[in-house]
Amino acid sequence: GDSVTQMEGPVTLSEEAFLTINCTYTATGYPSLFWYVQYPGEGLQLLLKATKADDKGSNKGFEATYRKETTSFHLEKGSVQVSDSAVYFCALSDLAGGATNKLIFGTGTLLAVQP
Amino acid sequence: EAGVAQSPRYKIIEKRQSVAFWCNPISGHATLYWYQQILGQGPKLLIQFQNNGVVDDSQLPKDRFSAERLKGVDSTLKIQPAKLEDSAVYLCASSPGGGTGYTFGSGTRLTVV
Numbered sequence: 001g002d003s004v005t006q007m008e009g010p011v012t013l014s015e016e017a018f019l020t021i022n023c024t025y026t027a028t029g030y031p032s033l034f035w036y037v038q039y040p041g042e043g044l045q046l047l048l049k050a051t052k053a054d055d056k057g058s059n060k061g062f063e064a065t066y067r068k069e070t071t072s073f074h075l076e077k078g079s080v081q082v083s084d085s086a087v088y089f090c091a092l093s094d095l096a097g098g099a100t101n102k103l104i105f106g107t108g109t110l111l112a113v114q115p
Numbered sequence: 116e117a118g119v120a121q122s123p124r125y126k127i128i129e130k131r132q133s134v135a136f137w138c139n140p141i142s143g144h145a146t147l148y149w150y151q152q153i154l155g156q157g158p159k160l161l162i163q164f165q166n167n168g169v170v171d172d173s174q175l176p177k178d179r180f181s182a183e184r185l186k187g188v189d190s191t192l193k194i195q196p197a198k199l200e201d202s203a204v205y206l207c208a209s210s211p212g213g214g215t216g217y218t219f220g221s222g223t224r225l226t227v228v
Contacts (some may be wrong), residue, residue: 002158041221043119043206043219043221044206044208044219045219089158101146101149102171103150103158103160103217105158105159106157107156108155108156
């Protein structure tokens with residue numbers, strides 16, 4: 001079945017460092033890909049998304065490019081801030097073949113940014 | 116626009132007791148989802164409703180979990196009897212449909228002791 005694999009955390013960075021969180025997926029159809037963020041004590045928030053190959057999603061300085069050839073959707077940010085500390089989830093949704101539009105999540109990566 | 120409302124925020128029960136969670140989705144959202152998020156894992160879909168009909172409940176442990184969505188609006192998720200492994204955050208989400216516009220609630224954190 002469809003699945004998402006993302007790098008294990010925690011990822012600890014200093015403020016203004018470059019961030020990469022790796023995400024790869026397995027899907028039988030043509031999924032849409034998402035990054036969600038969960039701040040402490042809060043619900044999941046959509047960070048960015050891409051719906052087809054070579055699309056780039058971006059928001060709040062974060063970017064991710066849908067790479068069909070490598071089945072990847074890595075999250076990047078050029079300069080992280082303390083306020084970016086959160087858990088980041090990669091997810092896919094596959095509507096092909098009559099599947100429901102449920103989200104399939106990775107295990108999450110905890111990012112801790114130190115001042 | 117009001118978000119997805121869930122209650123209670125926290126619940127602690129003993130094993131073999133029963134518990135119920137409530138969700139009020141965003142007005143007009145036809146699709147409602149319940150996800151289970153165990154500590155250290157990503158959320159996993161338990162059940163999906165389209166209006167008041169069940170679309171997918173393949174991952175719902177039906178011997179102990181039940182859910183309903185009366186009149187296609189609010190939904191309740193019940194566990195009876197609870198087990199220790201049911202300790203998790205239960206997330207409700209809603210969307211207009213078509214795979215877009217998911218909005219998650221803040222969740223209910225259940226601890227079974």
